[in-house]
Amino acid sequence: MNCELQDRGPEVCTPGTPLTWNRDGKALRVFRVKGTQTGQYFFDWAEMYSESEGDWLYWYVDNGVFHETPGEAYNCNIGKPDIISSCEVTISPNPVGEYLNISTGNIVSGQILIFDITGKTVYSGSFEGKHLSIDTGSLLPGMYVVELKSDAIQTRTKLLKL
Numbered sequence: 001m002n003c004e005l006q007d008r009g010p011e012v013c014t015p016g017t018p019l020t021w022n023r024d025g026k027a028l029r030v031f032r033v034k035g036t037q038t039g040q041y042f043f044d045w046a047e048m049y050s051e052s053e054g055d056w057l058y059w060y061v062d063n064g065v066f067h068e069t070p071g072e073a074y075n076c077n078i079g080k081p082d083i084i085s086s087c088e089v090t091i092s093p094n095p096v097g098e099y100l101n102i103s104t105g106n107i108v109s110g111q112i113l114i115f116d117i118t119g120k121t122v123y124s125g126s127f128e129g130k131h132l133s134i135d136t137g138s139l140l141p142g143m144y145v146v147e148l149k150s151d152a153i154q155t156r157t158k159l160l161k162l
């Protein structure tokens with residue numbers, strides 16, 4: 001995903017028509033890790049931001065043809081492990097089935113958002129109290145980002161939906 005784009009979806013996604021997902025040549029921003037058979041290089045989410053042993057690329061599709069161009073590091077906080085310290089948020093179970101339980105730690109009220117891997121908001125709500133349960137039955141299987149925020153604190157964590 002390219003979280004810096006306002007509109008992240010494809011421009012053309014119609015059955016029988018070649019896909020166009022260009023967004024000025026920056027539809028998807030990816031970090032490519034040069035892996036080897038022996039495991040010399042590997043993916044470490046926390047180390048990705050140092051840009052060691054990998055490179056940033058833009059991927060896009062024009063009229064059904066895939067393109068790749070040199071990119072640059074993104075300027076978004078989704079997934080960074082140190083967005084907020086001192087926030088003891090726990091989510092369970094993870095992977096989740098029908099219901100997600102959240103203990104909000106030191107966030108006693110605020111907003112909760114769930115984003116899919118394209119950055120689209122698939123759930124939005126507010127909460128009061130330190131514990132909440134969310135019906136995730138309507139979410140498709142896949143990877144999501146759960147964000148809790150208040151005036152003073154913001155935290156994000158990855159969630160896998162079965």
